[in-house]
Amino acid sequence: MTDPSRITLGVIADDFTGATDVASMLVRSGMRTVQVIGIPQGPTPAADAVVVALKSRTTAAADAVAASLAALRWLQDAGARQFYFKYCSTFDSTAAGNIGPVADALLDALGSDFAIACPAFPENGRTVFRGHLFVGDQLLSDSGMRNHPLTPMTDSNLVRVLQSQTRSAVGLLRYDTLARGVEAARSGIAALRADDVRLAIADAVSNDDLRVLAQACADLPLITAGSGVALGLPVVYAERGWLVPDQRAATLDSVGGSAAVISGSCSSATNAQVGDWVAAGRPAWQIDVQALAGGAPVAEQALAWAAVEGRQQPVLIYATAEPAQVQQVQSALGADRAGQLVEHCLARIAAGLVDGGVRRLVIAGGETSGAVVQALGVSSLRIGATIDPGVPWTQAEGRPLLLALKSGNFGSVDFFAKALDLVD
Structure with missing residues (x-):
């Protein structure tokens, strides 16, 4: 059953627009969601999900790790049942991180041995196939992201990109595994864990793939992803009795001006x-x-x-x-x-x-x-x-x-x- 005194999902986002991105994915499925700016100082908001918006994408890796761990501790104290590290759908960060270092630190803090990494957001043209990220019909390295003034992305092979940032072994959860459904995806995850893979890039080319990933990762403490995987989580939580979807979750006031x-x-x-x-x-x-x-x-x-x-x-x-x-x-x-x-x-x-x-x-x-x-x-x-x-x-x-x-x-x-x- 739902427990109004605790939140269901705790999200750590590495920038402010990314935070609203993942929050919108949750709200549209009836999940009451609040975005907080930095580590909250007051009581836990009355919500099903809380998204902690950090400004850690382009900071020094050590600073990004420290801020992310502080956010995790607050979300744990708020009673979150699952945690989500949200980064950009173009997987951009500095050469030294911060996706890999933050993912490692969160896994360590949660005592977990595995998480997926999936920036796919098909509705915005971001898809991952055989570990390569596409922006529309272009490889990431051929897109406008190659000229980003702060985080230029010149390599579309996400396994290679992530492996350069992490001490964990990085693997690939392939599309042909996801295409066989949730149980096949769970088996694929089990096989990767047996091979001591700690982080796995997950292919996804459609919303159906994202829903499969959400179901397959339901028992993992941590998901790392863009906003796309969040699409399937409210259904998972509702099936477990953790969430009663609210059709008015997205209602805001009229303000004039x-x-x-x-x-x-x-x-x-x-x-x-x-x-x-x-x-x-x-x-x-x-x-x-x-x-x-x-x-x-x-x-x-x-x-x-x-x-x-x-x-x-x-x-x-x-x-x-x-x-x-x-x-x-x-x-x-x-x-x-x-x-x-x-x-x-x-x-x-x-x-x-x-x-x-x-x-x-x-x-x-x-x-x-x-x-x-x-x-x-x-x-x-x-x-x-x-x-x-x-x-x-x-x-x-x-x-x-x-x-x-x-x-x-x-x-x-x-x-x-x-x-x-x-x-x-």
């Missing part, structure tokens, strides 16, 4: 979304990073512009740029300094917009979302309806403020306008 879009991602998808907004003649202001580095009051200028242009319609303020322009800025300023300047500036702008009456805010980019949420002093989010796969609307707990935190690579070309049309 004005709206705006903040974009810091330089992904191919976000570049297209910015281009669509500008081509439609909607008001847009581009951050001049070189002027920002030179000490110009860019945030104040953007807010003054928005105060005029945003009276009648939503505005877009963006630092999004094409790869060549990004490389030029990074060459002049250094990648770390350029990124920090942009994040800090966009966070100040977001705070100023909210102070000026914006109540619906779309934010594009994982690093940008993290900086903005922290600048706004948001400690937890209720998860609402999905805008596009992997991106829900959320509401700051106890405040009339709606936030859509979009991973750079997600969303249709008209995502910004579509998101704002869904809420009032």
Whole structure:
């Protein structure tokens, strides 16, 4: 039976947009889900699942491990029955991690000898076959991720990528095993464990494969994955009597107020979304990073512009740029300094917009979302309806403020306008 005093699933996410991504997958299946920003300080939220959003994807591996273990301890104290380490559907991290080091540390802390690793999210074109990750019809190494300014991905062989980050033996749970169903998948896992494989990349090319994986991993303490595997977990929990699905799990308040879009991602998808907004003649202001580095009051200028242009319609303020322009800025300023300047500036702008009456805010980019949420002093989010796969609307707990935190690579070309049309 369900126990209202404990949560069913505890999720540790390595960035803020990834946290809302997995939370949206749970909510759409009726799982009441709360996302908390960092390690909570107060009581356990009343929810079936709690997602702890960290900013650990690009930090030093030791720092990512420490933060993830602290999140695990809090989730254990909250009574979670199963744990989920969520990373990006493009499996991106630094050369030294952090997927491998964090997975190792969580397995050690849980006293477990095995977990899958599956970033697949077929609804967004991320599939894994024979251990290779595809983005749409392209291998990961041929996609726009090869130019990511912080975590470029130049190898599509996930077994090789993960093995370079971990002391654990890495294996492969192949598609032809999954295609034979849950019992075959469980047998495949048993065979891998017998061979002392501790982490196994799992193939998945469809939602049915993800559901098979969820059933096959039901008795494992830890799952490591993108958001896709979470699709099948609520059914598993309901069958065990751990969950009574709530059809109103995604309901948020109507907040009114004005709206705006903040974009810091330089992904191919976000570049297209910015281009669509500008081509439609909607008001847009581009951050001049070189002027920002030179000490110009860019945030104040953007807010003054928005105060005029945003009276009648939503505005877009963006630092999004094409790869060549990004490389030029990074060459002049250094990648770390350029990124920090942009994040800090966009966070100040977001705070100023909210102070000026914006109540619906779309934010594009994982690093940008993290900086903005922290600048706004948001400690937890209720998860609402999905805008596009992997991106829900959320509401700051106890405040009339709606936030859509979009991973750079997600969303249709008209995502910004579509998101704002869904809420009032």
